[in-house]
Amino acid sequence: MNNIKSTFSIKDLENLTGIKAHTIRIWEKRYNLLQPERTDTNIRFYSLESLQKLLNVSYLNNNGFKISKIASLNMHDIPQLVKEVAESDNTNNHAIDAFKLSMLNFDQKLFYDTYEGLLKDKSFSELFYEDIIPLLSQIGLLWQTDTITPAHEHFITSLIRNKILIHTEKLQSKNQKDTNKIFVLYLPDNEVHELGLMVINYEIVARGHQAIFLGQSVPLDSLKDLLTYYDDITFVSYFTVKPEKDDVNDYMKEFSEKLLTKNSNKFWVLGRMLDEIDLNSLPKEITPFKTIKDLVKKL
Template sequence: MNNIQVSFSIKDLENLTGIKAHTIRIWEKRYNLLCPNRTDTNIRNYSLESFQKLLNISYLNNNGLKISKIANLKEEEIPIKVREIASRAKVEDHAINALKMAMINFDQVLFYSTYNNLLENKTFSEIFYSVFLPLLNEIGLLWQTNTITPAHEHFISVHIKQKILLNIERLQSLEPQPTTRTFILFLPENEIHDIGLLFINYQLRSKGYHTIFLGESVPMKSLCDLLEFFKEVTFVSYFTVQPDEASIPKYINEFNDLLLQKSNTNFYLMGPKLASLNLKSIPKQIHTFTSIESLVKEL
């Protein structure tokens, strides 16, 4: 484990574990489960070890152990009990907790060991859907509440990207179907969150489709060049931050006028920014999806 000193407020622990601050205080007072340090003004301050212990306590409690029983366990028995339950129960929750610890500690070894353990019983796609996606959703909330720093978010994002790219690389020998359409994957200008798009690229390639991955912040006009090279084109994009909600209808209409004038071109679109979009008003060759899974099932 890295020798990085990390301390947490009770609000940080609430955000990271999902356990309400009021409940944490009760567990401390009634069961002496955590022993926080206190500032001169009597504000609680928790160590990294306390955070790890609370994650384990939360896991045991969520899997049916009463808090009074957990309190009677010796300190060294708690992680052992977690491993016992994780080995025969839902491993995803345990893996997500382990990856949170890897993120907080910038611990690459823990990230790789957790991932490799998951690979023993799951495919890469199953890991992405059941572990990586929920983790990324949680991290987004933690970043918004200032519980973690951009460095933490970048650490976990880069490692997940590496796994997607590694799995895409393994598909290089898989030739696209001779009659397949071409999928062009891109993010609009000023949009840099490409993990979802990378995974869609992996799914398309694994199904034998021809893909062109352009990545982040692509000007709309530059996409015109690709229509000269490929006959049947489906554009794919993911709106996480950009464009802003007020600008999305204008973006969609401009995209339709510029790039979708041929009947064999389409635009697949998804992302949280689409939540307020009036679907009845969009052009017929633009298709929206609520999740990566729903898009993949459409293929």
């Protein structure tokens, strides 16, 4: 799992491109679209170049080009045609594919070029919701299916994290309009998936509110220290993998007892671990959200 991948199985190609393995085999046989190598036991495997070609072919096919037409093109003409189509394409498919290729090739320049190209026509928030969030969803699936390694995931998330920090820092130099209410953003013990929380922090700061970003793996008892400094706190957290499903109900109960002792304090929370609890049983001071956008509407 920790070795950098340079070759891919046909199942990897299916996961990365969305094209069924059966269809890939047909395209190989009928159009000679890819030329896989084979192991000693006659199992297909593919290079990064083959993956890149298939991503481009998939993009053109989804934009109305027949596979027979694409197969007749010179291999070096396909990327140029993709570029021309992408310039008039209002969807985000091409950008997401470019981000995936930058991750697979550890190509920082491709990431930055794609990112800056999107930023010419979109705000940072639009870029994140329309391109980065779908990308992160796909990365999660690719990691779970062993299509990518932890090195790939860390590479792309580090680049995204840096961009969020840059945009947040630009906003923090401006005056804050709301100095009475404070938002405290944190992740519970052993939770390290902080990109979603970082975007919420950006949105809070963008609206002129005060925010204290504590980040990963914060014990509940550490949060108690804030109660002596502020009278009106909205705690915000994101439960991706922690607390675990057998512990999340107890965690919510403990949080309420330790940190919601003042009527003015609140707890806003989102993440897939909320699926493990009865949301209707939560005290009124705790508000669950399905998505970041839903939470942002509440600001």
